[in-house]
Amino acid sequence: MGELKDRKTLALTASGDIEENSLHQWEWLYGHDAVVQGIKVTLKTIKGEDPFDDEHGFDVFEGTGAGEGALKLNLADAILQAHGEDIKKIDDIELDASPDAGRSVDVTITVTLVDESTHVIRGGL
Secondary structure (H helix, E strand, O other), X not given: OOXXXXXXXXXEOOOOOEOEOOOOOEOEEEHHHHHHHHHHHHHHOEOOOOOOOOOOOEOHXXXXXXXXXXXXXXXXXXXXXXXXXXXXXXXXXXXXXXXXXXXXXXXXXXXXXXXOOEEEEEEEO
C-alpha cells in the first residue's frame, strides 16, 4: 500500500483563497485530502497559466471541439502528469455537457489513490 503521509498543502476556499481559521492562521490539508485538492486545482488551471510550471493544468485549447474520448484522455493526462505518483488508477471520467450549460462541461472523476482510498471529484470546464 502506498503512502501519502508526506503530502501537505494549504487549504483553499471554493474561490481559491487560502483558508484561515478563527485565529487567522492558515489551514493545512494532509495526505489524500491534499492530493484531492491538488487534482481540483489541476482541473481549474489552464495549461500554460502557472508561472512556475507551464506544463501544469488542463489544455483547454486541445480539448476545445474535441470528441468525448479525446476530452477524457486530455483530462486523464493532465491529472496523471501532475499527480501520477499519488494515483493508483483513474476509475472513471464522466462528462455532462447539457444543452443548458452553454459551452461548459460538468466533469465527475473517480480516482483510487495509492493508499487505496477512492475519491469522487466534481468540477466544471
